[in-house]
Amino acid sequence: MSTETTLDLPETRLFIGGTWTASATAATLPVINPATGEAIAHVSDASVQEGLAALDAACAAQDAWAATPARDRADILARTYQGIIDRRDDFALLIVDEMGKPWSEAQSEVDYGAGFFRWFAESAGRIHTEGQFGIEPGSNYHVAVSKRPVGPSLLITPWNFPLAMGARKIAPALAAGCTTVLKPAAQTPLTSLLLAQVLQEAGVPAGVVNVVVTGNSRDLISAIMNDTRIRKISFTGSTQVGRVLLAQSAQNVMNTSMELGGNAPLIVFDDADLDRAVEGAYLAKLRNGGQSCVAANRIYVQSGIADKFTKRFTERLAHITVGNGHEPSTGLGPLIDDKQRTTVHNLVTDAVAKGATCLTGGQIIDGPGYYYQPTVLTNIPADADIREEEIFGPVAAIYTFDTEEEAITEANATPYGLASYVFTKDLGRALRVAAAIDAGMTGINRGLISNPAAPFGGTKQSGLGREGGIEGLEAYQETKYTGIQL
Structure with missing residues (x-):
């Protein structure tokens, strides 16, 4: 109804x-x-x-x-x-x-x-x-x-x-x-x-x-x-x-x-609960259609779980119902205007032109309205604009890593430091990585961290x-x- x-x-x-x-x-x-x-x-x-x-x-x-x-x-x-x-x-x-x-x-x-x-x-x-x-x-x-x-x-x-x-x-x-x-x-x-x-x-x-x-x-x-x-x-x-x-x-x-602005990293380690990681990443990426300063802009998945996570996450996005927010089945609404949709699409086409793989989505949806397909990109080259810019749309950029140190280095390789997310069953690792990430907020095993009772804000240029x-x-x-x- x-x-x-x-x-x-x-x-x-x-x-x-x-x-x-x-x-x-x-x-x-x-x-x-x-x-x-x-x-x-x-x-x-x-x-x-x-x-x-x-x-x-x-x-x-x-x-x-x-x-x-x-x-x-x-x-x-x-x-x-x-x-x-x-x-x-x-x-x-x-x-x-x-x-x-x-x-x-x-x-x-x-x-x-x-x-x-x-x-x-x-x-x-x-x-x-x-x-x-x-x-x-x-x-x-x-x-x-x-x-x-x-x-x-x-x-x-x-x-x-x-x-x-x-x-x-x-x-x-x-x-x-x-x-x-x-x-x-x-x-x-x-x-x-x-x-x-x-x-x-x-x-x-x-x-x-x-x-x-x-x-x-x-x-x-x-x-x-x-x-x-x-x-x-x-x-x-x-x-x-x-x-x-x-x-x-x-x-x-x-x-x-x-x-x-933000450029939030979301890190998924090999030992993470896969169901929780997929759902947490979905929430951190797709809430408000990705139009959030705390949206997961860069998703880093440890190599041992990368294929499983990417497959499950892509399937999750591919089955979202896109449409008017008044319909109960709608999981993804429009972007705010045509200018924002064009910005998002340009980031996707630039990445694909430079060698990225688009696993789902990647296209503007015909109007009326400013809709864009939920999109997953992998194999993103170092010179793609999407690596540096805030996406602000329903586009998930997935990268892989091998070691904890590599994940921390990648997470901090940005002038921004607003939100970050870590998924792992190892509490020691979770706290260690959270402390090492230069960001004002870190969510551990959850994709939603905003709360009126908690301080919201960032470091560096965030x-x-x-x-x-x-x-x-x-x-x-x-x-x-x-x-x-x-």
């Missing part, structure tokens, strides 16, 4: 200072359903001036929000969590239609995104109990250390997880006492706008959360970042854009959190800082030291 129903659109206007308002220029942006290529809505397109108006609202609300008791902030976050859960199907429907996820994955994202509001609701009340108060050694001088909010924060989110990425930033910011300006991706703004409605219904004061969608991201973001009142930027997206934002943030010495866990709250806090002479 199809899950398709009439799409109940949320507000499509800008949310500034607690008020829904259309752009003064009346400009709008289409939201395209990647399964059909057709527009499902048009949202207000914010100008630079409206971006600055959102900053004005956030700054005006900052002092009162910071002074709001942490327990009161926690109650609002808890109500937001429940509001999302109560509208679980509404959020999932929007995610399917504007992003292309299969229905079950969209529901899972709703649960995951809501979890950040629950986690940080539980964490908010502990902010003022984790400080220090003591006497400086050798004197009667008292030292008090406390936490205070960083201040107004600019939050920039990508299109691939429309609810989770906003939740992962807004929830800790509000828990810490920071006001926010959220700029969601123009491809998938509807979920963020519905989230703003739920936050408003949960009692978030005017100006604490502002949402501006724009087709002119560069100018709007630059204008906000050039204003000395903005104290933090949290960005999830490509390393290329992250470098630009880091350079801009240096001008005003802004607090920054950067969750950037970013700075962490989201989720206690670290996610600390990212929106400054340490205040007060010296007291009695």
Whole structure:
């Protein structure tokens, strides 16, 4: 039975200072359903001036929000969590239609995104109990250390997880006492706008959360970042854009959190449970159609098990049902747009032209919609672009290795260090390899590692800082030291 129903659109206007308002220029942006290529809505397109108006609202609300008791902030976050859960199907429907996820994955994202509001609701009340108060050694001088909010924060989110990425930033910011300006991706703004409605219904004061969608991201973001009142930027997206934002943030010495690109290795050793390894690799590779910064970009299989693993994994991919996310049988939806599909296809054709073997897939699926066949490549030559670039699509690149040392060397042979995965029954080996891989996260015998209670982030050119866990709250806090002479 199809899950398709009439799409109940949320507000499509800008949310500034607690008020829904259309752009003064009346400009709008289409939201395209990647399964059909057709527009499902048009949202207000914010100008630079409206971006600055959102900053004005956030700054005006900052002092009162910071002074709001942490327990009161926690109650609002808890109500937001429940509001999302109560509208679980509404959020999932929007995610399917504007992003292309299969229905079950969209529901899972709703649960995951809501979890950040629950986690940080539980964490908010502990902010003022984790400080220090003591006497400086050798004197009667008292030292008090406390936490205070960083201040107004600019939050920039990508299109691939429309609810989770906003939740992962807004929830800790509000828990810490920071006001926010959220700029969601123009491809998938509807979920963020519905989230703003739920936050408003949960009692978030005017100006604490502002949402501006724009087709002119560069100018709007630059204008906000050039204003000395903005104290933090949290960005999830490509390393290329992250470098630009880091350079801009240096001008005003802004607090920054950067969750950037990935090139995740997934290592399968000879002694791994084959069933678990195949299923874990499938999840790490195909979740969200491979459009994830933590997707398994390079799958390394030890030579003794390589043929068996590759055969089983290829069969698994070859039998995925590709289609509209509303159909219960769908295991793989469309890519976000034609540009992304072309990028993926170019990586595949380049590898095959240089000598790689395509075991299944490798072709664009005729429209409507931006579908691509689930693909497995082996025997990939050293000069293939796919070895170095983030795939961001349903293409599995499989390599073989002989020794543990070789696997570690290959895993680390990249400027990125976000996620990694290890499959083995040997606990000593698992911990040894996990410690040796230069990445912010490692999953052992599992292909899904994201969790609101755990720190998410990477090393090297995969970013700075962490989201989720206690670290996610600390990212929106400054340490205040007060010296007291009695």
